Amino acid sequence: MSARKPRSVANPLESAITTPSERILRECHSLYVDDQNGLVKIASSLGVRLLPPRKKIIVMIMGNHSAGKSSFINWYVEEHIQKTGVAIETQGFTFITSGRKRESLTGNATLHLYPHFRPLLEFKGLMDYLSAEISTSKQKKFSLVTFLDTPGLVDGDMIYPFDVNSAITWLGEQADLIFVFFDPMGQALCKRTLNIVEKLSDKCGDKLLFYLSKADEAGKETDRQRVMMQIVQELCRRPGLNKCGFEMPTIYIPNPQKPSRCVNQIDGVCQTIEKTINQAVQKTLDQLEKDCDLICSTISSRLEQDRAEVTYKKTAHLYSFLCGALGVFLPALFILSFIVNTFSKEQLDELLGEVETKYFFSIIFLVMYLWEWIPEDGQVVFVIIFGAFCYLLLFLAKYFAGQGNKTLTKKEKRMITEYNDYIQDVVKTKKGKLYEWYLQQCAAEYDL
Ligand SMILES: Nc1nc2c(ncn2[C@@H]2O[C@H](COP(=O)(O)OP(=O)(O)OP(=O)(O)O)[C@@H](O)[C@H]2O)c(=O)[nH]1
Ligand SMILES: [Mg+2]
Numbered sequence: 001m002s003a004r005k006p007r008s009v010a011n012p013l014e015s016a017i018t019t020p021s022e023r024i025l026r027e028c029h030s031l032y033v034d035d036q037n038g039l040v041k042i043a044s045s046l047g048v049r050l051l052p053p054r055k056k057i058i059v060m061i062m063g064n065h066s067a068g069k070s071s072f073i074n075w076y077v078e079e080h081i082q083k084t085g086v087a088i089e090t091q092g093f094t095f096i097t098s099g100r101k102r103e104s105l106t107g108n109a110t111l112h113l114y115p116h117f118r119p120l121l122e123f124k125g126l127m128d129y130l131s132a133e134i135s136t137s138k139q140k141k142f143s144l145v146t147f148l149d150t151p152g153l154v155d156g157d158m159i160y161p162f163d164v165n166s167a168i169t170w171l172g173e174q175a176d177l178i179f180v181f182f183d184p185m186g187q188a189l190c191k192r193t194l195n196i197v198e199k200l201s202d203k204c205g206d207k208l209l210f211y212l213s214k215a216d217e218a219g220k221e222t223d224r225q226r227v228m229m230q231i232v233q234e235l236c237r238r239p240g241l242n243k244c245g246f247e248m249p250t251i252y253i254p255n256p257q258k259p260s261r262c263v264n265q266i267d268g269v270c271q272t273i274e275k276t277i278n279q280a281v282q283k284t285l286d287q288l289e290k291d292c293d294l295i296c297s298t299i300s301s302r303l304e305q306d307r308a309e310v311t312y313k314k315t316a317h318l319y320s321f322l323c324g325a326l327g328v329f330l331p332a333l334f335i336l337s338f339i340v341n342t343f344s345k346e347q348l349d350e351l352l353g354e355v356e357t358k359y360f361f362s363i364i365f366l367v368m369y370l371w372e373w374i375p376e377d378g379q380v381v382f383v384i385i386f387g388a389f390c391y392l393l394l395f396l397a398k399y400f401a402g403q404g405n406k407t408l409t410k411k412e413k414r415m416i417t418e419y420n421d422y423i424q425d426v427v428k429t430k431k432g433k434l435y436e437w438y439l440q441q442c443a444a445e446y447d448l
Contacts, residue, residue, distance in 0.1 A: 025144065028284045028434065029052055042423070058177075059273060060150060062193070064153050066089075067152070077096065078140075092128075092129025093171065095131075095132040095147070101136060107128060129151075141274055141277055165196055165199075169200055176276050179211060181213040214252055232246045251268075319397075324394065331386075336364075348360070
């Protein structure tokens, strides 16, 4: 591995058309998924699982049938992507996101685009109702948002081809924001919507926001107030929901042909999206720092562990050698002593030379002295014990030789040290720069 800098995705042409937030998110993402030095790859080589951050936030829009969910998305994107109308138009889940060219994707292709959403495969019958629409629009903050349009909810006999309640609840948990649209017409108090909202509020109440949509159709201000009161009352009656203070901005799609005097808080929705994007940028940068620290601490503990392992292995190998040597030497000496004892001193002098014979004999003499010192009826027992002892020594030699776990090879050690340097020198420096950039952007927005 070479500690090269990751490929920067921001070429001059792109930087002219992308916002700083978008570039920060993209650069963070590329630090994770880079082919050669991506943090995901580095972490997985150390046995740590990291997920790359998302490049966009996910805003799920749910609510009653005909509450204006798809119309809101079309308005935000400023392109007629989703079918709208009085009939039940949206029957499945659609991801609406920005890309280089206009495209419509089916279920499998959608999961390819959003691997985080693979568990959707477990929802029986849902795959035929999953799709994605890619638009080239760059309006508002669309380049940093993925909308998730959901099926219109109705009570009664309507049969959904999949478990719609569980699917919306699961998807809501994955989203960064959940908008619940209540329209002032007929179905504002749809039980199914309230049931799902109750479940979601239990798990992710902080990202759940309520809107009174199509507010221009609510009639006079007093009617609108009455509808809102009804909805809020119905929400508060739910045991899981009565703890939250409800805020319910009124929104509608501005129509120049049909001006309305009703207050429109739709710009507030855009600001909420923008705020969540900024939070996502901050969270991503914080997570990057945490992931870098996690990798570096894993590396240092791995090296520390390896050093301890090497020392342990060296000691074990020394023991193994000593036991092995004794296990072979002692019986050899014992047997040799008996053989040599059958030779006369003169024969040995001739064979070995005088000085060597002297030393040799003193050892043999010692062994034979010890042997004779043992009472005759105990000699057989001694041989058995001695044999067992030598066998134990050989067994211990084998045991010590097998002790210790696998240690790092030189190549592996060099590689993880280089990973550490790369993270300290390249990734952390880059993260510092991106943070500065982010703060500059915040300051610039604040000045405005
Ligand atoms: N007056 C008014 N009409 C709206 C507004 N938003 C949507 N509509 C109309 O309401 C109808 C339903 O809108 P959709 O966007 O299809 O609603 P939806 O929630 O996606 O409906 P389903 O997909 O069936 O659940 C359409 O005829 C829209 O033109 C609004 O803000 N004001
Ligand atoms: Mg729709």
